[in-house]
Amino acid sequence: MSKKRTIYSALPIVAAAYGEKLGVKVAIGNDEAYTDGKTIVVPNIPDDYPHMDAVWGYLAHEAAHVRFTDFGVERRRGLHTELSNVLEDCRIERAMMELFPGTSQTLNEVARYMAQAGHYEHVTDKEAPASILTGFCLYWLQTKAVGQSVLQPYLDSATSVFERVFPQGVVVRLNALLRKAVNTKSTAEVTSLADQIIKMIEEEKEKEEQKSQNGQDSNNQQNAGGNSDAAKMLQQVLNAGAGDLRGDAHDALKAELNRVAQDKGDSSYMTVRSAVDTQNNPAVGKSLVGNVKSTTSKIRTQLYGLVQASQRVAHRNQRLGKRVDARKLHRVVMGDTRVFLNPEAKKRPNTAVHILVDMSSSMVYKAANGKERQDIAREASLAISMALEAIPDVNPAVTFFGGNRNQPVFSVVKHGDTVQNRAGRFGFKATGGTPMAEAMWYAAFELTKTREERKMLIVVTDGQPQSAPACRSVIDLCERSDVEVIGIGVETTAVSGLFQKNIVIDDAAALQRTLFRLMERSLTAFAA
Structure with missing residues (x-):
């Protein structure tokens, strides 16, 4: 993988951004480009393919078909x-350019490339x-x-x-x-x-x-x-x-993309899946908030206090300025004119934090305190996210992963949501496998859309992912993009083989305390 590649330019992320902007479903396939009238499949084009504009042009053209073509209208052969x-x-291309003026350049570029490549004759x-x-x-x-x-x-x-x-x-x-x-x-x-x-x-x-x-x-x-x-x-x-x-000249372009993907494609890349909102249960939310209220208040106070302390303005004396430091006036007698105050503002946290929580079927196992892992995980993620949103310039999100390949990612709190208003969605029941890679691609995509300068991705899991190579691929891209990625293993050491930064806890009951300490170190270190 080229060192120039980042999460912001990775094929799954850019394809997902195009799909979201153009209002169509986009999937990353293996080595075949096609459209079924509802979903556009982009083959796994390698990072070093020099004509990515042609890929985005293909996507824009097919998106125009998905949006504007009635595939039920009969056409006679010949x-x-x-x-x-x-x-x-x-x-459809005229309609697309009218609706999204920016696609004009993309469609013109793919036409230029198709002419250059001989797809137009x-x-x-x-x-x-x-x-x-x-x-x-x-x-x-x-x-x-x-x-x-x-x-x-x-x-x-x-x-x-x-x-x-x-x-x-x-x-x-x-x-x-x-x-x-x-x-x-x-x-x-x-x-x-x-x-x-x-x-x-x-x-x-x-x-x-x-x-x-x-x-x-x-x-x-x-x-x-x-x-x-x-x-x-x-x-x-x-x-x-x-x-x-x-x-159709576009068939020749598709054939070229298919060949490139087949010869050099990165099979570890995955489709950025859409997350389904977990079901809202106000009664469950009220109960959960009640369970974590005192803990949340304590964590919030401690985190806020630590961040505030780390942000206290320090002063340095200099020879020019508007405010005199009375404590340093004696220096003038010695010829030292550094008696003016110069405040040094500390950095604000300015951090987007995305917490991914494993809700596979193994999370029903009980911890040493008698609680199921899933109960501990949902309470811990609720408590820490409620505490984080109270801190200025911190933007938390929580996503659960589990289920099956058809729907592996479940949104609990999106970036920008008020956590307490989403508390009723934390009651999701653990089920299915461990689609960690799908969840990480989704979280990475969501983080690319946040405005915060600093970005963190925290993964809480109790087992092995279904696709370790795909996990390593997205972790590598995130780390190259200055997205801090941390794995927390709940009674498992599997995270040590995936995450450069990892924490292993022997008892699920320690999860809440671990998350608090992690955020304490992270936020205060950045703001200092």
């Missing part, structure tokens, strides 16, 4: 599907007539309607070939019909416009046939032959099969 796809690509005389026609439509729409000027040379060559091969009537009428594309508002309107283009070709074919017939009637065999050839060519366009059509 020319109708090809024309509909070309027209729809234009419509110039139209030539050697192609089937249907390929010439759809190629002209593609470059006309992408250049004139979408605004991708990088494709202008492709439009120029396509126009030259198209006007040379097709009858004047088709050229004039197709240009007029393509201008209608900018006004289409739905997939249904797009397929209707494709129907209009096909109908126009049929009409022009009939005209050429009529001209041929008229030429024969007037014994003008030369004109009749030319018109007959034009009619046959237009019939070939109407009968075009897959081998006569250009296909």
Whole structure:
């Protein structure tokens, strides 16, 4: 992994940010790029891939389909599907740029790369007539309607070939019909416009046939032959099969991304999963707050006092200033003019803290004090998060992980939430396995969105993660990004093999005390 890579530029994090911004679901796959109409799958592209802008362009294009394309609208095989796809690509990209102006640059960049990589190809005389026609439509729409000027040379060559091969009537009428594309508002309107283009070709074919017939009637065999050839060519366009059509240039881009992922992809990267809010139970919340109230108050007072003490303003004497230090005036007699006070402000904590709590099925085991580990963990995380939010510039969050691969991450308190208002969500019951890597990717993503200068990720677990390599990958990225990562092992030493900074406690009952001491050292050290 390159030392330049950080959590902020890691593929899963950036893909998740794009998905969140564009309002679509994004998943990280193994070595296949595809969209099922609901979720966009981005293959595991390696860190050193030099064309990441093309990846984000692919994502933006597919996101436009997910948001704006009605996949239920029928398209007929052959020319109708090809024309509909070309027209729809234009419509959805224009809609995307209107909704998210920033995607204009991204989509233009992927067009530039696709041209450079040969995914876009110039139209030539050697192609089937249907390929010439759809190629002209593609470059006309992408250049004139979408605004991708990088494709202008492709439009120029396509126009030259198209006007040379097709009858004047088709050229004039197709240009007029393509201008209608900018006004289409739905997939249904797009397929209707494709129907209009096909109908126009049929009409022009009939005209050429009529001209041929008229030429024969007037014994003008030369004109009749030319018109007959034009009619046959237009019939070939109407009968075009897959081998006569250009296909989607984006398929070539996807194939390239798939090859790169297959050859060099990082299999430890994971999709940043969406967290489901745990169920709110006000009665449970009230009981939990009551259980930890005295402890929380004590921890809050102690932490706040320690932070305040570490922030007390120190003073240094200097030769210039506005405030005189009366205690140092005697120095003047000795020629020492350092009698002015210069306050040195201490740093504020300014810290986002994300606490991940293992809620796998093993957390139902009892500790030495007779309480189940899950009860101790939820009370400890509630107490410390309530104490932390009372300290200025400290932004806590709590997430549970467990369940199954379909839903492994559960949000209890998000950054910026009032903890006590979310107390009823701490009653989540332990279940399932230990999807620690999924939880860490989620927490890392949430931390990247916080404004605090300092970021901490604390993982509380009582067992082995389901994927240690994936855990090490995200831990490494976090540490390279100055995110402090600490593992707390509850009656397990497994954390020592994962986390450079780790604490092992022999009794789950010591968890609350351990969290307090950890935050005490961390916050006061930073503020000092």
